[in-house]
Amino acid sequence: MESPDNLQSRWDRVVILRGWAHVYYAFDVGLAIHLDEADRRATSRKGRAQVQSRKRPTKYFEFVPAPVRLARTCAEFEAAPGSKTLNTVDALLFDFGAISVHFKIPIEGNFLNAVHLSAALYDHPGLRGHARDVVEQLVREIGPAVSKPRIADHVEDYNIFQVEEFLPEIPVARLLSEYPGALSGLLRADANPLSQEEVQDVVSHRISYGQTDLTLVDWNCALIFDTDADDIRAVLEFTNVALLEFSYLDGQMDAALDEFYEYFAKTRTGLSRARFRSFLPELKKISQFQIDSAILFEGVTNALKLFGDVFLARLYRLSAKRLGLADWDASINRKLRTVESIYEKISDMESTRRMEILEWIIIALIAVSIGISFIPGTMH
Known part of the structure; x- marks a missing residue:
């Protein structure tokens, strides 16, 4: 494994041409949400959330019942210098009383900028408060659709960085062998060099479907190298919601x-x-x-x-x-x-x-x- 200094200098020459930081906040808002009633009362663009992979033959992948997905406009939020959320936000409503809020931040340029953004997003009080404002407005809007409404203080957040294209192009096989330090820094939201033990722990929890995609999963962040990852993000988003409900119930x-x-x-x-x-x-x-x-x-x-x-x-x-x-x-x-x-x-x-x-x-x-x-x- 190369020294962190060498890794950092090499990553300085790697540019993200197209990518996104997906920021999720999960809230418990009540005992249950009557989805049909919420769908009827919501005024924003909406639909039922089901995901179909365009790359793999999927026999059975769905939420039961299908959550209601709402898309609405909101003010941009500067999560870090030069990194703003889009002026739209998605909200996913689950029947067991949870709402997951999803912000998107475009990322491009030096990869180390993404590492610094990850560090800035870690336990970000401003963006968390922005997400709570969205949820409070939404709960008021859908009103009686929520049984025993009460927005819990506890919130679970999860960040997913998706890189679609590098310059120069880097094969997936080289990512793990040549740049594990930078990958680990992004996932641990730490721009400082990590120990070899930490790096190994991070990069060992990975999954790929083909030879051109890679997903690294950590406890607070995931990193996806793929152009079509809606289904992957949906599973990770649900896992964060499950963590919220389990910790809340506990x-x-x-x-x-x-x-x-x-x-x-x-x-x-x-x-x-x-x-x-x-x-x-x-x-x-x-x-x-x-x-x-x-x-x-x-x-x-x-x-x-x-x-x-x-x-x-x-x-x-x-x-x-x-x-x-x-x-x-x-x-x-x-x-x-x-x-x-x-x-x-x-x-x-x-x-x-x-x-x-x-x-x-x-x-x-x-x-x-x-x-x-x-x-x-x-x-x-």
Whole structure:
């Protein structure tokens, strides 16, 4: 592997003739979005998002149900010196309550400029706020189409750099062997030279369909060398949305578990008045939370269908691994089981409470009947 200085000097002579920086922000805006109603209410240019590859025979690649894609005009935003977003923005509405906002920034010139742009886009507060403004306006526009509307504070962002043409032309085979340092710098949003271990970690997570395309996937950014990559970007965008929903649901479950444990603690207060009060409202709240969580979890995990497209299935597994979806999945399932356990224990205690009350009622009735028998004139 060549030294970073040599790599940088060689990349100074490589020019991007045509390319794009695709910037995605995913928001959770409510329990669910009724897509037909949102489609009817939206005033911007719209359609249902399904992607068909022009390069590969795709048997089955679709979202179920198909998200609503909206395109609207907005003010340009200078994300970095000399790099502005287009005056249009796309928004993808998913039925499980998520909206993904997509900005495009044209890139050209020295490749190192793209590396600096990647560093500028990392956790960019201004562009994130611009995306939130778009989402807030959109939620107001579609109104009743959103169930239990509430735009969560948590946001997930993901950047995709797509290079369509270099000058001079560089074969894909040379990209990894001769320029791994610059590729890694862009993906890690760091213009400083990285260690060989970091570089190797970045370039080892890659996928190609043919001999002229290459996709490198990292946890916060991807780099695509291809002219037709709509389907690749769609899979990566969905993975970012899935990460948002999993992390959001995990946070909701942490807060709910703290609250539900307090319910459980109240049922163990001995002979105090709490022993005889009903916990049906708490049980109802827990069961509603279980239903809402299960619907969201299943909606996300079953939204993307990749049957028959081996390449995109491989890409999704790669991106899911880089974003740690399996860890979130395991955490959510573990907490769902904990919620179920708390529900069962409180339910058992509620049943015991009812039986105790019934026993006391029976004892009281027996005592009353015995007492009545000793009152003169009450026995026949």
